[in-house]
Amino acid sequence: MKLNAGIITEKLQETKKFYMEVLDFGLSFENEFYLLLHTPDHSAEISFLQPNHPSQKSIFQSVFNGKGVYLTIEVEKVDDVYKELKDKGVQMEIEIRYEPWGDRHFAIVDPNGIGIDIVTYTKPKE
Template structure:
């Protein structure tokens, strides 16, 4: 079984630019109403769909309202990636930090309002 999440948004262009330039994602598929992107190692994908598209059924019509969703991206060198994004001028929502439950992480926000937690897991204290 494979899972890929989808977000319904008017911001396909901004989303593609953000995920490509900020997170180094690639494009798996794209047309005028749908964008499927993959992580750099192609191990996971996320889709973005324009709202109210006539090819879609009603449950896939309403746009995401910008609240109540997040993504977690696990990487090996969170400090290095944090510095890369800072150097690019990417806005950091939560500065890099260690958590007692074993995360070293920071967070950014995509053009759709989705919080993205970028983490390296460590041993809990």
């Protein structure tokens, strides 16, 4: 079983640019109303769909309202990714930090208002 999360958005081109230029995602498929992107290692995909497209049924029509969704991207060296994104001028929503439960992470926001938590999991400090 493979999961592909999808977001309905009017911002297809801004979204494509953000995920490809900021997060180094690749393009799996694109047409005039649909965008499918993959992580750099091809282990996961995310899709974006234009709202109110006549080819889609009503459950795939309403635009995402910008609240209540987040993504987590697990990386091996979160400090390196943090520095890379800072060097690109990406605005940080949460600066890099350790959490008591063991995560070292930071967060950014995509053009649709989706929080993206970038994390390296570590053991909690004793």
